[in-house]
Amino acid sequence: MARCHYRRALIYVCSPCIFLLMLFLSIMVSSNMNKATRSIHFVASGSFKNNNSASMPKSFWKLHEEAFWNQLQLTLDRQFNPILNPQNAYMRFRSHAFYVSLLSRSFLEVTDLEPVRRKMEQLPLQMRDFASHMKQRSYPVLIQPADMTCGAGAVDEKEPPLILLAIKSIGPNFENRQAIRQTWGQAGWVATREMDGSPRQKVGGYIRRVFLLAKEYPKDSGCHISELLREEGERYGDILQWDFNDTFFNLTLKDVLFWNWFSRQCSKTRFVFKGDDDVFVNTVNMITYLHNQLEKPNAEHTMKEFMVGDVISAAFPNRVHQSKYFVPDSFYKGLYPTYAGGGGVVYSGQLAKRLHIISGRVHLFPIDDVFVGMCMSRLNAQPIHHPAFLTFDFPYKEDKAPCAYHKILLVHKRSPKQLIRQWDKLSKTKNQCRHVSLRVSNKRENTRIN
Ligand SMILES: *[C@@H]1O[C@H](CO)[C@@H](O)[C@H](O)[C@H]1NC(C)=O
Ligand SMILES: *[C@@H]1O[C@H](CO)[C@@H](O)[C@H](O)[C@H]1NC(C)=O
Ligand SMILES: *[C@@H]1O[C@H](CO)[C@@H](O)[C@H](O)[C@H]1NC(C)=O
Secondary structure, eight states, X not given: OHHHHHHHHHHHXXXXXXXHHHHHHHHHHHHHHHHHHHHSOOOOTTOOBOTTOOBOOTTTTOOOTTSHHHHHHHHHHHTTOTTTOHHHHTOSOOOHHHHHHHHHHHHHHHHTSHHHHHHHHTSOHHHHHHHHTXXXXXXXXXXXXXXXXXXXXXXXXXXXXXXXXXXXXXXXXXXXXXXXXXXXXOOEEEEEEOTTSOEEEEEEEEEEEEEEEEEOTTGGGGSOHHHHHHHHHHHHSOEEEEEEEOOGGGXXXXXXXXXXXXXXXXXXXXXXXXXXXXXXXXXXXXXXXXXXXXXXXXXXXXXGGXXXXXXXXXXXXXXXXXXXXXXXXXXXXXXXXXXXXXXXXXXXXXXXXXXXXXXXXXXXXXXXXXXXXXXXXXXXXXXXXXXXXXTTOOSTTGGGSTTGGGSXXXXXXXXXXXXXXXXXXXXXXXXXXXXXXXXXXXXXXXXXXX
């Protein structure tokens, strides 16, 4: 009997201890969870809402294990699940290389499964080729600007460059590159515009320029493109070329490899413009717009995730076989994350470095701008939409207005001849159009089903 009393007393005394112990443990776990979410946002499979109500399309990143890409990504995500793998999830400062090693491992793990291999074999030819090279993302540089320079620029820069223009091009597009060098892509100082249209001579920024290329197949189609490119690189110092096949699905590699290069070469550059070699950019407006962003009170903070362009939300993958954007549902299921159209987008240098690191946690996707959107949502960041980015050209007849080109930041698409003609016209109408401001309305809806 006495022993029984003793045991009951023990329970009475100890239950508060047990309770306290449980409480302590749960606080430990939840504070660790908070730490993890603060460092890099963990997007659980099936979750569709980020903290700052960044609207994530409902079915993005959902459990769609039957699609190839989704399955790969889910396996990778599991590596960062705070409950399954706290050692990965709680580490704040992981290197890009660490992420890439996990990525490789998850790729091998998944593609080792028999049903997955069968799934891969059934993909359309191009997609299969893409899928079989997905885990490789390091390719040698063939041509690059002189060591330690962030692209071609002015010789006597008195402050760090404001913007690096990083333009996707392909070997044969020499005429496009030349037109850009002579027009909106001229390296050097550009003054911002006052509200009354007059330039503020002392305020502005330095522009730098680099073209992003890969290799042409079949080998140079007889006209020695590699040799010409080498000469072009020596002459202008603005060619960055890697040793991979320059195809549409490989464009994503240009983002990944560019971020890597940028992180090493361009530590002080404030902004990056990344776009196609068939766009027209109003450089003065761009410099003015970016300067205004830097002068905003909270700029120091907002620059961490600053990206602006023609933003497309909740897009559905293109399921039309003939389209170059075609992505079968055996490859990817769900909506795309919010992303800025790849024809032309601007982001901060700080963000470029963060994208470089986080890109190691996202499997390559064959559509480059969608991949950038995926990396953005991994950073819990949202691109800003600006109606002066016309990646689908002007709405009906708007370009007939005399000052149309003074109201924009960018328009797609223009031939080299049109670029030169329009650039000329821009300077001729400078006085006449000096009071116009950037276009704000967005008359058209985004219609690209990508
Ligand atoms: C979460 O969202 C709230 C409200 O939108 C915001 O004030 C807060 O800064 C956000 N926290 C993080 C860590 O992003
Ligand atoms: C991408 O480039 C690699 C390396 O040259 C090549 O083997 C692969 O076929 C290319 N992928 C596509 C989808 O063209
Ligand atoms: C590059 O891509 C083209 C077209 O997809 C293909 O015919 C060629 O074999 C590829 N070359 C390499 C080296 O992968």
